[in-house]
Amino acid sequence: MAFEPTKDRPVLSDKVKHGIMGKILDTVSPYTEADPAGIVATTLATYSCMIGTGRKIKGPITQPINCWFILMGETGIGRKGTADNVVASYMSGIDSYFWENCRTPSLSSGEGLTYSVRDVKLSDNMGVGENYEMEEGLPNVESVKQMLVTSTEFAGVMSKSQGGTLGPVLRDAWDGKNLAIHTKDAYHSTEPHITVLGHVTPTEFGTKLKSHDMAGGTYNRFLPMFVEMPHELPWPERPDDYEEQLKDITDNLRNAFYFGTEEGTVTFGEEAKQFYVSVIYPEYNDTREDSETMKQFTTRRLPYVMRVAATYALMNNRDVISREDLEAAKSVVDYSIESARYIEGNIVTVKAPKGATKVPFEEDIQLLKEALEQAGEEGLSRHHISYNVFGNRRIRHEVDAMLLKLEAKKRRVPLPTGRPREVVYLPVAD
Structure with missing residues (x-):
């Protein structure tokens, strides 16, 4: 070919x-x-x-x-x-x-x-201070x-x-x-x-x-x-x-x-x-x-x-x-x-943690896309993505790569106390 x-x-x-x-x-x-x-x-x-x-x-x-x-x-x-x-x-x-x-x-x-x-x-x-x-x-x-x-x-x-x-x-x-x-x-x-x-x-x-x-x-x-x-x-x-x-x-x-x-x-x-x-x-x-x-x-x-x-x-x-x-x-x-x-x-760069189910990278991208679409404009926190979507089988770098591929956006949401929380979401198509 x-x-x-x-x-x-x-x-x-x-x-x-x-x-x-x-x-x-x-x-x-x-x-x-x-x-x-x-x-x-x-x-x-x-x-x-x-x-x-x-x-x-x-x-x-x-x-x-x-x-x-x-x-x-x-x-x-x-x-x-x-x-x-x-x-x-x-x-x-x-x-x-x-x-x-x-x-x-x-x-x-x-x-x-x-x-x-x-x-x-x-x-x-050579002593201290001597020339080369x-x-x-x-x-x-x-x-x-x-x-x-x-x-x-x-x-x-x-x-x-x-x-x-x-x-x-x-x-x-x-x-x-x-x-x-x-x-x-x-x-x-x-x-x-x-x-x-x-x-x-x-x-x-x-x-x-x-x-x-x-x-x-x-x-x-x-x-x-x-x-x-x-x-x-x-x-x-x-x-x-x-x-x-x-x-x-x-x-x-x-x-x-x-x-x-x-x-x-x-x-x-x-x-x-x-x-x-x-x-x-x-x-x-x-x-x-x-x-x-x-x-x-x-x-x-x-x-x-x-x-x-x-x-x-x-x-x-x-x-x-x-x-x-x-x-x-x-x-x-x-x-x-x-x-x-x-x-x-x-490029899939990191192996899944020991004992974790190996899921193809593209399948997890689709899984993340569906989760973000369901969340809508409210978006999802990284903690939610790591633990609830992927069951802790993907590290931050891999999640970053997926979000980049999906062209996801991020914003900070104010909380009653403490620091604002960052969420990621998929922009609504025009």
């Missing part, structure tokens, strides 16, 4: 095709099974890593230009590796040193990650500190980030902080620039969408991107000048690479600033309608839209963010949030 793309999957806006990104997608997308969302994410991550720490974004907050993504796609049809190969076809020729020395598939521990970009080693007999001393044979603090980590087994990384050193180191790396693991063989990294690109299946990702896994704040450093091949191409018939078109893209990006590595700041143009203040900030700052799980992904969308916009600007040889840069960045971030919502609403 021929492959058919998922009908209710997130949709990537054409606004991402701004500047050089538009040329990239127009050139390669018709001749690859890679999802355009995967190509966009991998390109942004790779470029943002290659330029290093010379540039900073100067806006409401000052932050590094560094974009982390998780590509979420089923094995085979997700074509996550295909997206990597496509991006390599035009990015690998930009800077041979980076491509040969600053990429790794390894992300096993905080110590290992710090070691990969180390600059000094603490001496065994150089380890023989290691690069000095002025050396290249970029490291692009492409983890094709990111589910394992997500497990390791809880309780060990990897989670804190990843958080510091995203924030642009110096790295140090204080163990017997402690390594220090000054001004590292680490970019992480994870590959995972939706089911693997869904199993991590539990509150205790999300609470550490590591995952909200990533933009999750749903990927699936848009079409079948058993034998792509590329035009005769395809390689020349790729070379032209590489040449343009090489110029943008040199421009991006210069010292300085990326600022907001006046029109971009007004668009951020009047449109993006009000929309992104309000997370009241998001579930607790979704808030893990929405809390950093404001800083992320700036990072992606700055990357767009630099890729087009500009150090001033335009409104079009921001619109493209917002499209990327919006797609990321919709990807997380799609996974949350469609």
